[in-house]
Amino acid sequence: MTRRERRRREDESYRTWNGSYRRYDLVKEASIAFGVILALTVVLTILFSSPDEHPSTVQSWSHGDPVDFVTTAATELDGSSTSGSYGPPYNHASGSVQHAWFLHPQRWFGVSHPVNSAQDFVLAPLRAITGQPALQSAVSTYETASANQQAAWTSAYEKGLNKASATSAGSISVPTGNYGPLTTMMPALLTFAQSGGLDGALLTSKQFYQTDYTKPLLFMADGGVLSNRAQAEHLLGSQWGIMNETGSYPGQVWLWLYTFWYQIAPFQGANADILVLLVMGALSLAFMLVPFLPGIRDIPRWIPIYKLIWRVHYRAASARTAAPTSS
Amino acid sequence: MSVHAKRTWTGAVRDRAVSALPPEKLLADKQPSYVASWIYVFGVLSLSSLAVIILSGSILALKGPGWWHFTGVGHFFNSIHLWSVELFFFFMVIHLWGKYWMAAWRGGRARVWITGAVTFLVAIPCALTGYVSQQNFDSQWISTQAKDAINASGLGAFFNLLNFGQMYSYHVLLLPAAVVALVIAHVLLVRNHGVVPPFRLADKLPAVAEPATVDGGAAGPEASS
Numbered sequence: 001m002t003r004r005e006r007r008r009r010e011d012e013s014y015r016t017w018n019g020s021y022r023r024y025d026l027v028k029e030a031s032i033a034f035g036v037i038l039a040l041t042v043v044l045t046i047l048f049s050s051p052d053e054h055p056s057t058v059q060s061w062s063h064g065d066p067v068d069f070v071t072t073a074a075t076e077l078d079g080s081s082t083s084g085s086y087g088p089p090y091n092h093a094s095g096s097v098q099h100a101w102f103l104h105p106q107r108w109f110g111v112s113h114p115v116n117s118a119q120d121f122v123l124a125p126l127r128a129i130t131g132q133p134a135l136q137s138a139v140s141t142y143e144t145a146s147a148n149q150q151a152a153w154t155s156a157y158e159k160g161l162n163k164a165s166a167t168s169a170g171s172i173s174v175p176t177g178n179y180g181p182l183t184t185m186m187p188a189l190l191t192f193a194q195s196g197g198l199d200g201a202l203l204t205s206k207q208f209y210q211t212d213y214t215k216p217l218l219f220m221a222d223g224g225v226l227s228n229r230a231q232a233e234h235l236l237g238s239q240w241g242i243m244n245e246t247g248s249y250p251g252q253v254w255l256w257l258y259t260f261w262y263q264i265a266p267f268q269g270a271n272a273d274i275l276v277l278l279v280m281g282a283l284s285l286a287f288m289l290v291p292f293l294p295g296i297r298d299i300p301r302w303i304p305i306y307k308l309i310w311r312v313h314y315r316a317a318s319a320r321t322a323a324p325t326s327s
Numbered sequence: 328m329s330v331h332a333k334r335t336w337t338g339a340v341r342d343r344a345v346s347a348l349p350p351e352k353l354l355a356d357k358q359p360s361y362v363a364s365w366i367y368v369f370g371v372l373s374l375s376s377l378a379v380i381i382l383s384g385s386i387l388a389l390k391g392p393g394w395w396h397f398t399g400v401g402h403f404f405n406s407i408h409l410w411s412v413e414l415f416f417f418f419m420v421i422h423l424w425g426k427y428w429m430a431a432w433r434g435g436r437a438r439v440w441i442t443g444a445v446t447f448l449v450a451i452p453c454a455l456t457g458y459v460s461q462q463n464f465d466s467q468w469i470s471t472q473a474k475d476a477i478n479a480s481g482l483g484a485f486f487n488l489l490n491f492g493q494m495y496s497y498h499v500l501l502l503p504a505a506v507v508a509l510v511i512a513h514v515l516l517v518r519n520h521g522v523v524p525p526f527r528l529a530d531k532l533p534a535v536a537e538p539a540t541v542d543g544g545a546a547g548p549e550a551s552s
Contacts, residue, residue: 011433012434014524015435017361017522019361022360024356024357026355026356029371033374036372037375038375040414044410050405050409051465053465054464055466088483106478106479211493213491214490221471229468233464233468237472242469242473246464249409252451252455254420254451271479274480287447290427291440292437297430300427300429310361310364310525
């Protein structure tokens with residue numbers, strides 16, 4: 001008999017149990033378990049409640065850190081922000097496009113949620129502001145200028161922003177420079193954001209009802225408003241990221257292996273996400289197929305924890321085996 | 328079973344279902360004598376946690392996604408939902424480890440293991456969509472961070488973590504339905520195949536087979552099948 005045949009026969013012998021049975025009340029056990037779990041969750045709720053940190057808004061961001069807001073808006077205007085240079089599924093750039101060997105799934109599925117950072121985050125909202133002809137004229141000047149001229153203005157403005165400071169009134173003070181129409185546009189955008197108007201403008205779509213927060217979230221993620229709060233809450237990727245929860249609550253702790261890979265090389269480069277996903281995909285497949293993986297499926301035989309699990313059964317069986325000889 | 332009934336698809340399905348899971352197997356009132364360890368409790372604790380998740384989640388769904396932010400009762404049920412999810416994963420992980428060390432896939436039970444493993448894997452995005460549907464800072468941070476991995480896989484074209492409406496639909500309907508369907512399949516497979524017998528100890532036990540008795544009396548359902 002070959003080893004495979006011997007193994008198949010042994011495996012087959014475990015198919016049915018021809019030994020003894022004992023009384024068991026399935027419904028009673030399930031009912032008691034449900035009651036215990038319900039009581040346990042109520043106790044945990046009373047003791048610990050649950051976290052609910054209020055969300056950030058563009059309005060609160062522009063009030064709390066106007067320099068960061070305007071700096072981010074300037075990078076949206078010239079397309080150098082993370083969103084502006086992201087690539088699929090938002091646009092045709094390549095700044096955040098990942099691949100592994102011949103696998104380019106991010107490109108394969110194309111642009112499904114179009115985002116033009118300059119148009120969507122700056123120019124269109126400014127166009128929505130009425131009653132300010134000077135502002136509309138400045139926007140027109142910017143839009144009709146050559147690409148080189150636009151780049152010169154935004155570049156100069158971003159350099160100026162490095163030395164900018166917030167005023168007590170909530171606006172920003174930027175050193176004098178050749179910023180062209182940005183001198184009018186960016187303060188107007190800041191005022192619009194501080195009024196709450198930009199939060200609404202970023203959600204504007206062709207229909208009345210709206211549940212898609214892609215644009216405001218991308219805009220805020222490009223700035224420091226979310227990451228600064230996340231750092232304070234120990235939620236950054238270097239702090240094990242999304243498996244954590246705000247406050248001292250347990251979060252998605254089951255993601256520990258997923259977030260673990262980001263802490264070590266080679267999963268910290270530009271293609272970290274797709275590499276981690278490939279590793280986790282392979283491990284997940286292996287997890288599902290444990291019964292068919294030689295070595296992995298044999299470990300429970302080699303390390304006999306089962307003797308602890310079935311110790312009552314083995315003890316009883318030993319007693320039965322020993323009984324005829326002792327009588 | 329009448330010949331007439333077997334001529335219909337309905338009759339064929341019923342015959343097959345009853346054959347695979349006769350009532351005494353589906354709702355057994357006896358179990359093998361070796362099922363005598365605390366490790367067996369974690370399966371039913373996982374199921375109970377799932378029931379509390381669905382119950383608390385249904386209440387939250389009835390009142391809408393914003394309710395829990397501005398009412399004490401809503402926050403209470405959100406907390407119940409959170410802690411039942413934490414318990415669900417905790418018990419499920421212990422259950423999975425227990426079954427691994429029992430090599431519970433033996434005796435033609437590979438599908439039992441696979442459905443359990445897939446349930447765990449599907450429960451992860453189910454929880455993730457819940458975290459990004461909270462409508463608070465946590466959901467803002469998790470969605471903007473996790474989007475890069477989803478986008479890198481190409482799934483971002485179909486699964487947009489920044490779209491609250493889409494994530495909420497996934498969280499309250501599509502993924503819970505998948506988890507519940509998998510759990511039902513898993514439990515039915517367990518009832519069909521029975522709990523895996525212990526390893527034979529060659530030096531102590533002559534064979535798996537023992538006298539077939541229930542409390543020293545009648546034969547059990549598996550013994551008679």
